[in-house]
Amino acid sequence: MxxxxxxxxxxxxxxxxxxxxxxxxxxxxxxxxxxxxxxxxxxxxxxxxxxxxxxxxxxxxxxxxxxxxYAQFCLEPRGRHTIRVCQGTACYIMGGKDLLDHVQGKLGIQVEQTTPDRRFTLERVACLGCCGMAPVVMVDNDFYGRCTPAKMDEVLELYK
Ligand code: FES
Missing domain, CATH: 1.10.10 (Arc Repressor Mutant, subunit A)
Incomplete structure (x- = not known):
């Protein structure tokens, strides 16, 4: 050493x-x-x-x-912002899987990974408790309902 x-x-x-x-x-x-x-x-x-x-x-x-x-703890350095894409049943059938694929492609990372610039960490969650707004994404403490890939692109631009 x-x-x-x-x-x-x-x-x-x-x-x-x-x-x-x-x-x-x-x-x-x-x-x-x-x-x-x-x-x-x-x-x-x-x-x-x-x-x-x-x-x-x-x-x-x-x-x-x-x-x-406990989701609040992590054992690796995280990005400045955490994106949680819901993959619960309601979100999944309303396009959550495609949304997750889109975010992974857009950021060039997989679930549980952090972008090289440490801007975002991506997580998959089971249910965020807003099933009526499916598909749902949470960025830090902000909720976004009825997300589409295009809306997600706009959301990501809000977090520098
Ligand atoms: S399944 Fe996504 S908020 Fe409940």
Whole structure:
């Protein structure tokens, strides 16, 4: 490992430790700690799982389970905006599959990937609870109903 890479790893380890310190030994604070970690880095660095497990005396698999169960957490850097294309039954039969294909083609990425410029991360979701507006897309906290590929092109332009 070069000195530069080692220095980056040391800095990152120090940043991770700084997030953990206020929570050390505080059982029941796992989710708040994970939220702080996500706030600090924009995602939960996988290398933080071991130190968190040690600090709170929990099994690493418990942390991994939480991180992969709750959609609010992610283990990889994300784009500035998250696009969630609904693939629930109502949306799927109203064109959601074609919409997802269109967005993937437009952005040049697949589901769970981030564009190279880190502008967008694309996700598939089961139901956004607005089935009457199908097909539905959510960008960050904004909902767009009765989406078409042309409308989606316009929506994407709103997020720079
Ligand atoms: S199926 Fe898409 S909002 Fe319910």
């Amino acid at each position: 070069s000195q530069e890479i080692q220095a980056d790893a040391d800095l990152r380890a120090a940043d991770i430790e700084a997030v953990i310190v206020p929570f050390r030994g505080r059982n029941g604070m796992l989710i708040p700690l994970l939220q702080k970690m996500q706030e600090r880095f924009g995602y939960v660095p996988p290398e933080s799982i071991g130190p968190i497990a040690k600090a709170l005396d929990v099994f690493p698999v418990e942390i991994y389970g939480i991180l992969t169960f």
